[in-house]
Amino acid sequence: MSNIPAELRFAESHEWARLEADGSVTVGISDHAQEALGDVVFVELPEIGKVFAAGDAAGVVESVKAASDIYSPISGEVIAVNEDLGGTPEALNSEPYTAWIFKLKPSSVDVDLAKLLDAAAYKSAIGE
Incomplete structure (x- = not known):
């Protein structure tokens, strides 16, 4: 069973999005996605x-x-990328919700985030 943090929003394509205090949005891949992919290289x-x-x-x-x-x-x-993934891409497997991939300055954060799935809807979408 996948770990699905309640504070995140999810795309059906298995990316997560977290609204930060400064208004930026951090993006990564879900625990379900990294499990399906296997060892990230x-x-x-x-x-x-x-x-x-x-x-x-x-x-x-x-x-x-x-x-x-x-x-x-x-x-x-895109306002930032996680350069650490260049040397340790496997962090996406061990820490999918800490090992972010990139950060965005959103165009219309409220509208876009509202279109994403909450944790319960994502859990249902992946059949858990």
């Missing part, structure tokens, strides 16, 4: 300054099983 991070619409491909997570796109769960501009 590489993370392609988006470029700082790149602007995404909700649902745009923003990067790639490669595992021993497959490569999977990471989608931006909300619209916004």
